[in-house]
Amino acid sequence: MYNRFNTLALTWHDENTSYLHYDEKGILESIFRSILSTNAVSFALLNEDGIIVIISENFCNFLGFCYEELVGRSLLSLADEDDNNVNMTLNNARCNSYSVEKMFRRRDGESVWGRLHISLIKDRNNRHSYFVVYCEDITSQKTQINEMHAMESIYQTMFTSLREVSISPDQLNEIHDLDELGVCLRIPGYEQLVSEHFLDLICQLTGADGAYYGYNESTQSLSLIKSLGKCKEDFISSLKYDFRLGEERGLVGRVAETREPLYIPDVFAEPRWIYSGLETTIRSCYLIPVYYRSKLFGVISLFSSQPDGFSHAKQDFADRIVFYISLALENIRFFTDMIHTYERLNIIQKQLLQAQKMDAIGQLAGGMAHDINNQMTIIQACIDLYKANPDKIDLDSIILKIRKAAEHSSNLTRQLMFFGRKQPQFKSIINLNINIVSLQNVLKYMSNDNIEIKLELDPDLRMIYADTNSINQVIMNLVLNARDAMPDGGKLTIKTANIEYDQVTPPPDVPKPHFRYYVCLSVVDRGLGIEEKMLSHLFEPFFTTKEVNKGIGMGLSVVYGIAKAHEGWVNVVSQPGRGSTFEVYFPAVEQ
Incomplete structure (x- = not known):
């Protein structure tokens, strides 16, 4: 191999370097011999068709073939089976020095990557002679x-x-x-x-x-x-x-x-x-x-x-x-x-919430049944009175009383059904005061007889964009929570107010809101109060301070979730023995 390369190098040298100084010719010859003999360089000489004429030992090792197997073969065909790709690479090298990355398949099946630097050697008469190829092993980089x-x-x-x-x-x-x-x-x-x-x-x-x-x-x-x-x-x-x-x-x-x-x-x-x-x-x-x-x-x-x-x-x-x-x-x-666990928890939470509603309905039923029975008594008395004295009784007056008693009973049962039924969420512009007033009778039956409910509603309250069913749920859950905090009875106050964001301090986990005005719903009790160490856990699902079988710990977590879903938040102020105040903030509709 060395002798063949030496002959080619000297022939090219004699034809194309006659104008060089003798010392320069010797230097050029030494360079070719050094390139061939070194093991650190992958070097090959190709003819005009890309066929290997001479190839260094290091290049042979890189390709996984011996010298005799490579000489006479197309170097680029070892990388590209497509003749068009081979011709395109050679044409690019004919125009100028050209670099290209190729993947070669070794004889053992291993794939290696080389960056080929291809230059065209021309003689003095501008005849095409050989392609000089230097290969850089880039397998590790690739x-x-x-x-x-x-x-x-x-x-x-x-x-x-x-x-x-x-x-x-x-x-x-x-x-x-x-x-x-x-x-x-x-x-x-x-x-x-x-x-x-x-x-x-x-x-x-x-x-x-x-x-x-x-x-x-x-x-x-x-x-x-x-x-x-x-x-x-x-x-x-x-x-x-x-x-x-x-x-x-x-x-x-x-x-x-x-x-x-x-x-x-x-x-x-x-x-x-x-x-x-x-x-x-x-x-x-x-x-x-x-x-x-x-x-x-x-x-x-x-x-x-x-x-x-x-x-x-x-x-x-x-x-x-x-x-x-x-x-x-x-x-x-x-x-x-x-995700599966989260969704399971969501479903169980909904089922427990529905169970909580059913429990509340059971408590409502006793008081409501008594009230409905009173209305039925009024209706029955009117009918009996008219039967006894049909000529002396004003029929229109009797019918009006019966109608009022029936409507009163109907409203009670409608609210009971509304509370117990699963309702889809649908947001609209509502007045929170109207929701509170419409629930007044239901709240009365949900509370004990020794609890006085007082309303302090802002007559100029701003509107909010909210789901009515969810807002009703918040009101009832807070009232139930306040009722349980006052086993010996007391005053329960429901308040509404317009608030500017700068007037309040939201909890640390609430991001800075982009609303200026809020509507605040407050439920104040004079009950047992809550220890400070318990406050941070109040809104966790299933957390409760009540006795066993007295609650499932979902009421306040539902309030928290609804407030968050409406881009609001919940504040709690409480001291043991001095009662609690729960404040729920909802963004107000811009007027």
Whole structure:
């Protein structure tokens, strides 16, 4: 090789450097000899058609072929099978010095990347002679770039899947039991994600064929989900074999059990290779468990048609990609479980809230039944009076009294039904005073006989944009809470007022609002009061200071949630033995 290069170099030197000084000619000859002999440089000389004439030993090692195998072959065809790409690269180099990045497939099947710097050597008469190619090994840089792109692709797929693990507010309002929840939650399966996205990605990046075995926790078995490449036609798709954890026969079960990757450099020399009796192009195999901590998702198998087809670098690269895949699947699993738990809590909260309503209705029923019975007595007395003296009784007066008594009873039952029924949310512009007055009778029956309810309503109260049902719920929950705080009775005051934002101090967790005016609903009791250490927990679901079986701890958390949903907040002022004041702030409609 050296003699051939020396002859070519000197021939080119004699024809094209006669005008150089003798010392300069010697220097040029020394440069060519140095380039050829050094092991640090990947250098080649190509003819006008891109055929290798001379190539350095380091370049041969880079490509994985010996010198005799490369001379006479097209260098660029080792990277591009398409002749058009080869011709385009040579044409670019003819115009000017040209640099291009190419991926070469070594004889052992390994992929390497080189940055080629191509220059055209011309003689004195401007005749085309040779292409000089210097190759820079950029495999490690490309591996890092591919790894970053793989991470980006994996996490983009993960975020897309997380967006699908969702449920709209409208759907949530329609769900009333846990059986309906699973139907509405759209949860992508791990097998679907790996087979449709991740297996293709890792096979493309490693240049290998592959298969994915998904793990079924209930049966503790792994079954083939998808295969890619030549192995698909060979046998894997047609051979339906389920592996089990720790199974002696087969390697997939062992990898799943040990959670350790397994490399088989020659499958024909591996006694546990269960497909040894079948004709196949697979010669080496790398199996990687897909898991995160204790959660096993499956096993990815990578195949090569070359013996020992997976170098340590390729194994490490595949391990890192599978780790990113495992981490993405775990994030999806965790987020899915979190969403499912949250929605379950939402449904249970709605069920408990409805149970709380039913409990309140039970308390209402006694007082309301007594009042309705009084109205029925009035109606019956009017009828009996008219029957006894039909000629002396003013019929219109009797009918008017009966009508008033019936309307009074009807209003009571309507409010009771309204309170107990599930109502959809619908916001509109309302006057909070009207809601309070309309609930006055209901509030009276919800309270004990020894509690006096007093209203202090601002006659010039601003309007708010709110859901009437939710506002009524807030009023009743606060009144029930105040009633329970005064077991010995007392005065309960309901107030409304217009407030400017600068006049109040919202809790620290309330973001700075963009409203100037607010409407404040206050419920004041002279009851037992609340210890300071309890105040920070008041609005937590299921937190209660009441005795067992005296409450479920949802009333104030519902008030907090409704206020927040209306872009408002709740303030509490309380001292043990001096009562409590609950203030709910709602944004006022601009006038």
